Amino acid sequence: xxxxxxxxxxxxxxxxxxxELVFSAPYIADQGLPGEFVNVKVNYNLPHPFLRRPFSxxxxxxxxxxxxxxxxxxxxxxxxxxxxxxxxxxxxxxVGKPFTIPDIDCxxxxxxxxxxxxxxxxxxxxxxxxxxxxxxxxxxxxxxDIIKKKELISTCNVHFATExxxxxxxxFVSDLLLKHDFxxxxxxxxxxxxxxPMLKKIxxxxxxxxxxxxxxxxxxxxxxxxxxxxxxxxTKDGYKRICRDGxxxxxxxxxxxx
Numbered sequence: 001x002x003x004x005x006x007x008x009x010x011x012x013x014x015x016x017x018x019x020e021l022v023f024s025a026p027y028i029a030d031q032g033l034p035g036e037f038v039n040v041k042v043n044y045n046l047p048h049p050f051l052r053r054p055f056s057x058x059x060x061x062x063x064x065x066x067x068x069x070x071x072x073x074x075x076x077x078x079x080x081x082x083x084x085x086x087x088x089x090x091x092x093x094x095v096g097k098p099f100t101i102p103d104i105d106c107x108x109x110x111x112x113x114x115x116x117x118x119x120x121x122x123x124x125x126x127x128x129x130x131x132x133x134x135x136x137x138x139x140x141x142x143x144x145d146i147i148k149k150k151e152l153i154s155t156c157n158v159h160f161a162t163e164x165x166x167x168x169x170x171x172f173v174s175d176l177l178l179k180h181d182f183x184x185x186x187x188x189x190x191x192x193x194x195x196x197p198m199l200k201k202i203x204x205x206x207x208x209x210x211x212x213x214x215x216x217x218x219x220x221x222x223x224x225x226x227x228x229x230x231x232x233x234x235t236k237d238g239y240k241r242i243c244r245d246g247x248x249x250x251x252x253x254x255x256x257x258x
Contacts, residue, residue: 001092001095017073024064025091028094029062032093032094035123037094097247101126106132107132110124110127110137138160139162160173190211193215202251204255217254233257240253
């Protein structure tokens, strides 16, 4: 983990409030793992916003580029959306506990809700590169919130759901997964990121069927490095810091507290 300034080399607008920032950040691209994140200083040396903003690693490339998928929700993310190519930002990272890569005889099942696709996409690419055949379930409120449709369809077995029915199946992605015909003789390893009600449903299904399951949790961070305990959550082993002990947790450790 290091803190350094990196330039923005590309900005991709996926929708009115979802965009992708691409940095030239060779150290992070080389060291970063799926599930880890970076803390971005967004205040341009101004007093507001004071706290850094944490974003999951969305993608990395061999030529040293790092992508962050960002949803505009307030002043900090709006400043990032308004930046120009060449602007430099301080990125602290990579930070956090990553996802576990399963045994090769497992079928990975990835479930993302909304902006939860941010870390799941990086994990998906890593699994495909390591010769896994993952299944992806991706849900969003509306069609415009689903990014990279064509790429995902060409990459893996993907199932889409939108709450308003504007694309693919209408309803919640968790309900879509529960209707899927999983082979009882096959080993599955579940990964999920998204709203807590979705994580609860996915986790319950995984626990009932004795499937391994990891979830990436979101929380407001203070320091982002484990010093302030501002992102602490209750687990079966007491309070844990999402930024240091997570953001990835085994579902059995956090299920009853979601």
